[in-house]
Amino acid sequence: MEGAIKTVVMQFLSATRGKENLSSKSFQKLVQSQLGNIMSDTDSSSAVKDMMKGLDDNQDGKVSFQEYMTLIGYVANSVCEQKGQPNAAGGQ
Template structure:
């Protein structure tokens, strides 16, 4: 669990390249490279843009750490619902 939390934080810091926010290009890359199995539509850049708009609470066109955590929380809920329904998940455990 500790390593999972570390991964979530490190991933954001890496994608934001030391800044406080991820821009849309880096967000797209993150979703495509890291969430391709867990998130449907990750290959579709307009779907990813829409998703980013949904996360972007302060509407600055970037994804802050807090906004990014919304996505992580959403995916965690989705995964636990799938598990609860007894479906096999495609998450790789990282």
């Protein structure tokens, strides 16, 4: 599993290209290329923008690592639900 966690981190780091946070554009690209099969509506720019607004706790128009990990948590929760387990019920 350690490789899986590193993969998640490296996707963020390579998408930021050395900057601290993901810009709106980089976030769109990352979601479309990396989460297109697992999430719905990633082809819609406006849907991805809305998603980003929902994640952007500090409202700075960028996605920090913490905010990105919140997204990963949502996606994991939805994968868990799809597997038909009760674990993810009532997830945040």
